Amino acid sequence: MVDTDLIDRKATGQAAGDLRHTREPDDRDVLVDIQDLCTYFYTPEGVVHALGGVDLRIGRGRTLGLVGESGCGKTVLALTILRLIPEPPGKIVRGKVLFEGTDLLSLDQTGIREIRGNKISMIFQEPMTSLNPVFTIGFQIEEVLMLHQSHRAPTRKQARELAAELLDMVGIPYPGRRIDDYPHQLSGGMCQRVMIAMALACRPSLMIADEPTTALDVTTQAQILALMGELKEELNTSILLVTHDLGVVAQSCEDVAVMYTGNVVEHAGVEDIFSRPLHPYTRGLMRSIPTVEARRRGEQLHAIPGNVPTLRDMPKGCTFHNRCDEVMDICRRERPPMFRPHPDHCVRCWRYANG
Amino acid sequence: MKPILEIRELKKAFPITSGVFRKSAGVVTAVDGVDLDIRPNETLGLVGESGCGKTTLSKMILALEEPDSGSIRFEDVDVVRARRSSLSQVRRGIQVVFQDPFGSLNPRRKIGSIIEEPMIIHREGSKAQRAKRVRELLEMVGLHEDILPRYPHEFSGGQRQRICIARALAVNPRLLICDEPVSALDVSIQAQVINLLVDLQKELKLSYLFISHNLSVVGYISHRVAVMYKGRIVELADASALFENPLHPYTGCLMDAVPEARPKKGLNLRSPRRGGVEQVSTDLSSGCAYRAWCPRAEGICAQETPVLEEKGDRHYAACHLAS
Numbered sequence: 001m002v003d004t005d006l007i008d009r010k011a012t013g014q015a016a017g018d019l020r021h022t023r024e025p026d027d028r029d030v031l032v033d034i035q036d037l038c039t040y041f042y043t044p045e046g047v048v049h050a051l052g053g054v055d056l057r058i059g060r061g062r063t064l065g066l067v068g069e070s071g072c073g074k075t076v077l078a079l080t081i082l083r084l085i086p087e088p089p090g091k092i093v094r095g096k097v098l099f100e101g102t103d104l105l106s107l108d109q110t111g112i113r114e115i116r117g118n119k120i121s122m123i124f125q126e127p128m129t130s131l132n133p134v135f136t137i138g139f140q141i142e143e144v145l146m147l148h149q150s151h152r153a154p155t156r157k158q159a160r161e162l163a164a165e166l167l168d169m170v171g172i173p174y175p176g177r178r179i180d181d182y183p184h185q186l187s188g189g190m191c192q193r194v195m196i197a198m199a200l201a202c203r204p205s206l207m208i209a210d211e212p213t214t215a216l217d218v219t220t221q222a223q224i225l226a227l228m229g230e231l232k233e234e235l236n237t238s239i240l241l242v243t244h245d246l247g248v249v250a251q252s253c254e255d256v257a258v259m260y261t262g263n264v265v266e267h268a269g270v271e272d273i274f275s276r277p278l279h280p281y282t283r284g285l286m287r288s289i290p291t292v293e294a295r296r297r298g299e300q301l302h303a304i305p306g307n308v309p310t311l312r313d314m315p316k317g318c319t320f321h322n323r324c325d326e327v328m329d330i331c332r333r334e335r336p337p338m339f340r341p342h343p344d345h346c347v348r349c350w351r352y353a354n355g
Numbered sequence: 356m357k358p359i360l361e362i363r364e365l366k367k368a369f370p371i372t373s374g375v376f377r378k379s380a381g382v383v384t385a386v387d388g389v390d391l392d393i394r395p396n397e398t399l400g401l402v403g404e405s406g407c408g409k410t411t412l413s414k415m416i417l418a419l420e421e422p423d424s425g426s427i428r429f430e431d432v433d434v435v436r437a438r439r440s441s442l443s444q445v446r447r448g449i450q451v452v453f454q455d456p457f458g459s460l461n462p463r464r465k466i467g468s469i470i471e472e473p474m475i476i477h478r479e480g481s482k483a484q485r486a487k488r489v490r491e492l493l494e495m496v497g498l499h500e501d502i503l504p505r506y507p508h509e510f511s512g513g514q515r516q517r518i519c520i521a522r523a524l525a526v527n528p529r530l531l532i533c534d535e536p537v538s539a540l541d542v543s544i545q546a547q548v549i550n551l552l553v554d555l556q557k558e559l560k561l562s563y564l565f566i567s568h569n570l571s572v573v574g575y576i577s578h579r580v581a582v583m584y585k586g587r588i589v590e591l592a593d594a595s596a597l598f599e600n601p602l603h604p605y606t607g608c609l610m611d612a613v614p615e616a617r618p619k620k621g622l623n624l625r626s627p628r629r630g631g632v633e634q635v636s637t638d639l640s641s642g643c644a645y646r647a648w649c650p651r652a653e654g655i656c657a658q659e660t661p662v663l664e665e666k667g668d669r670h671y672a673a674c675h676l677a678s
Contacts, residue, residue, distance in 0.1 A: 069543065217568060218613055219608060225614070246542070250614060250616045251615070284543060286616065288546035289542065290546070290572050290576070292575060292595060296595055301550050301575065303546035303547040303550055305547075308511070
């Protein structure tokens with residue numbers, strides 16, 4: 001445990017240094033800059049390294065897709081940004097989350113509350129369970145507006161008008177009538193629209209969407225994704241879209257970060273990731289998507305062998321080495337830092353140690 | 356070749372009740388006149404959105420739900436009117452793999468006894484023969500026999516789905532109903548399970564009814580695909596024909612909505628703000644159920660309910676306008 005931790009720290013230290021060197025010149029308009037973020041969970045069975053030194057940047061007005069399989073730490077990352085990790089058992093061990101220049105991790109409770117909902121909002125996977133079943137959707141949107149005084153909507157009447165406007169904005173028909181509906185009267189897609197209306201109520205600069213369309217049908221999913229894209233343009237909001245669906249990423253994101261076992265293993269623009277995936281894990285994911293054409297050609301689906309290691313029982317060195325078909329000696333011993341083989345393309349794999 | 360499963364004009368409606376006295380307030384027609392054949396050694400894919408009747412249809416095939424009318428024949432046995440003894444024969448011939456591998460394995464029983472149970476129920480073999488068969492099954496699905504004394508919680512989703520498949524194969528079924536078998540799995544694991552199902556089909560000459568909402572998975576694994584909408588089959592064709600040339604507007608809409616893993620291909624969306632709204636005030640009890648959303652709807656669509664007709668070479672569609 002101890003020595004992997006040391007290597008880990010060494011590797012991530014290197015990575016952070018490495019990144020910062022090349023970072024300055026192309027520093028675009030960055031909204032969120034996450035540096036060496038570590039979140040651990042202290043359980044009776046041992047320490048779980050849910051995030052092991054994540055470096056990530058989200059540009060202003062851009063959509064970053066965060067992809068990875070279940071248990072890779074996507075949701076923990078989203079919750080860490082908003083400081084919603086339950087402590088104990090969780091603990092943000094080190095790192096920085098720079099949001100518009102301020103480190104969110106250094107804020108006190110009042111400070112972070114000012115950010116939540118106002119500057120950064122979140123929508124969750126299950127629209128039906130995220131809404132309170134005993135209040136009307138109008139009441140729940142009004143509540144958001146009244147709690148976050150930055151919007152200055154002091155009277156209930158004004159809040160109600162604003163709520164109706166928001167419902168109209170997210171494409172709910174007859175908002176004046178729908179505002180008095182209870183969540184059970186709406187379909188899943190409609191509930192997710194309401195959640196988006198709530199998330200956008202205070203015009204946040206960042207919206208974190210954790211698997212917003214996973215529980216929805218494809219046709220509804222397409223509508224919700226298009227809606228999020230449109231609103232992003234209108235309000236110049238950045239979106240962190242957490243998903244496991246590469247198709248969703250390809251269609252709705254500008255930047256992509258691939259996560260595996262608590263680390264970002266590849267980070268690049270969407271075109272680059274799909275046309276030139278570098279990490280063997282990313283390549284494996286791309287090749288395991290079934291298509292009709294592949295079957296007609298009689299191809300077997302490419303499957304990544306083995307299982308995702310549990311965070312409690314992580315392999316030494318590169319955490320992907322025991323499933324990787326391009327494994328080298330060094331992969332078994334040392335955890336790779338983030339390399340930057342192309343100006344806007346980072347990858348955490350020893351194959352790219354020499355550029 | 357003679358089909359292994361024949362479904363004719365199958366209907367099932369559920370009553371909606373309301374109030375303290377459970378007064379009837381109308382019905383929901385879950386399956387509304389379905390005709391389907393599954394041939395030996397064939398995979399028939401069944402796609403549709405949630406609530407279109409996919410699961411109700413599969414429950415009726417398994418004789419877990421009684422249809423209101425219509426017939427289901429499995430290898431010359433009438434499933435609907437079967438008595439106990441022949442029903443047990445049907446159930447031996449048709450097995451099922453469910454979506455959620457976490458909910459479908461008894462957490463208090465060991466893997467060995469889970470896989471053995473179907474054989475005990477159907478009174479197959481001696482204890483020693485069953486134990487031998489369990490080991491064979493494990494090997495077939497790519498698991499090691501060391502896992503026999505372990506419990507389901509020790510396994511990942513993909514491994515559990517393999518265990519579910521082994522259990523389903525225990526009594527040598529001819530037809531396997533796979534109800535969203537890979538939806539709960541991660542992409543890299545999903546591919547493993549799909550490959551396993553394809554291999555098992557070749558080896559054991561199985562037929563599959565593969566139910567999913569994921570069009571790319573269905574397109575990959577199926578020989579023929581049926582598209583279901585509001586309780587009816589609206590299109591049925593060979594997988595490649597269906598994907599190359601969808602005839603029913605609903606099929607086209609479904610395919611356009613699938614986000615492809617190729618950037619900037621552009622999703623073809625119904626206007627996200629106004630169109631595609633789920634509530635429509637038109638009375639849809641007669642005519643084509645899709646007409647309110649259909650971009651090509653004409654007068655005839657409101658008057659006559661379209662039936663499934665052959666529009667091309669073994670390509671069936673239920674649409675007045677398709678040709």
